[in-house]
Amino acid sequence: MSTTELAPAPPARRRTTPQVRTPKPRGRRLTVLVGAVLGVGALVTAFPFLWMVATSVKPRSESVAYPPQILPKEPTFEYFVQLFQDLDFGRYLVNTLIIVAISMVGLVFMAMAGYGFAKFSFRGREPLFFLVLVTMMIPVQVTMIPTYLILNGMKLTNTLVGVALPSLVTGFSVFLFRQFMTTIPTEILEAARMDGAGEARVFARIILPMSKPILAVQVVLTFIAGWNSFLWPLIIANDERYYTLSVGISLLNQQIASNPSLQMAAATLMVVPILVVFVAFQRFVVQGFALSGLK
The missing domain is CATH 1.10.3720.10 (MetI-like)
Known part of the structure; x- marks a missing residue:
């Protein structure tokens, strides 16, 4: 009997599934915080434009009213x-x-x-x-x-x-x-x-x-x-x-x-x-x- 026949078979390699790393709670909170700050900044930047468009369709009585209102109650294109x-x-x-x-x-x-x-x-x-x-x-x-x-x-x-x-x-x-x-x-x-x-x-x-x-x-x-x-x-x-x-x-x-x-x-x-x-x-x-x- 040859030596190759007596040699034990090599053990089968185990397949390892890649582990999916879940984002850390700290990193997730930081992402949410940055997104919230950017959203607030975008809203503050766009507010004058939104105010301009909303005021353009307000009646004059609403545009000079105090306290001012953002959205018109009775829009008009006059x-x-x-x-x-x-x-x-x-x-x-x-x-x-x-x-x-x-x-x-x-x-x-x-x-x-x-x-x-x-x-x-x-x-x-x-x-x-x-x-x-x-x-x-x-x-x-x-x-x-x-x-x-x-x-x-x-x-x-x-x-x-x-x-x-x-x-x-x-x-x-x-x-x-x-x-x-x-x-x-x-x-x-x-x-x-x-x-x-x-x-x-x-x-x-x-x-x-x-x-x-x-x-x-x-x-x-x-x-x-x-x-x-x-x-x-x-x-x-x-x-x-x-x-x-x-x-x-x-x-x-x-x-x-x-x-x-x-x-x-x-x-x-x-x-x-x-x-x-x-x-x-x-x-x-x-x-x-x-x-x-x-x-």
């Missing part, structure tokens, strides 16, 4: 109707949307500039990009008077084009486009050129589709800047027909006696569209800011 029928807020809204639409055209020019700085080598590229960065350090108030004189010489005062033209291209947006487009592989562009694609087609078919996150960021920033524009429209437009929503809200106290419900209705009309745009593009905004700093 002040929103009054804004458009009696106070010409419909014209202000159309003017603001036109200014935003003109500003959106500048996204194409800023994307082209960012693409050129990111993917082309030409003489003077670094000094030109340095000048773009320098414009970010100059306060807007410093350039208002020269810009007004230039637009006045071009007969663009009291026009919506004159209101939107100074913010058509900004150095910060060109910088963001350039930072993002440096992350696009150059090999993809070279392959498209070898297949016979021109630069316009490369930009339209490759660069812009791959730049959706930063485009979403710029759409939100451009919309907010155009929607909230106040000081420059007030300077460049002397005619009430070219006022924006923010200018109309600032003049509301001068046009009518103090009415908190009417003022909150105008403020709600101003704030809610910005929130809607931000929520719609929130995922792309976070992604765009995260990727724009990568090399």
Whole structure:
């Protein structure tokens, strides 16, 4: 009999099931405490917005009542109707949307500039990009008077084009486009050129589709800047027909006696569209800011 036949069989290994660690009571209490603190902080932060929306649908008697009540007893939308029928807020809204639409055209020019700085080598590229960065350090108030004189010489005062033209291209947006487009592989562009694609087609078919996150960021920033524009429209437009929503809200106290419900209705009309745009593009905004700093 061989030695292998006499050797005892090795003992079978016992299967051990992984033990699930239950969270410690202390860690669970800390998580609950942090969540409660964050919830209270979020409620405190959102309370002015909730108060504004609730007051906009209150009758005037409830908005000036003491002690104040958060929720309206008899909601009404009469002040929103009054804004458009009696106070010409419909014209202000159309003017603001036109200014935003003109500003959106500048996204194409800023994307082209960012693409050129990111993917082309030409003489003077670094000094030109340095000048773009320098414009970010100059306060807007410093350039208002020269810009007004230039637009006045071009007969663009009291026009919506004159209101939107100074913010058509900004150095910060060109910088963001350039930072993002440096992350696009150059090999993809070279392959498209070898297949016979021109630069316009490369930009339209490759660069812009791959730049959706930063485009979403710029759409939100451009919309907010155009929607909230106040000081420059007030300077460049002397005619009430070219006022924006923010200018109309600032003049509301001068046009009518103090009415908190009417003022909150105008403020709600101003704030809610910005929130809607931000929520719609929130995922792309976070992604765009995260990727724009990568090399």
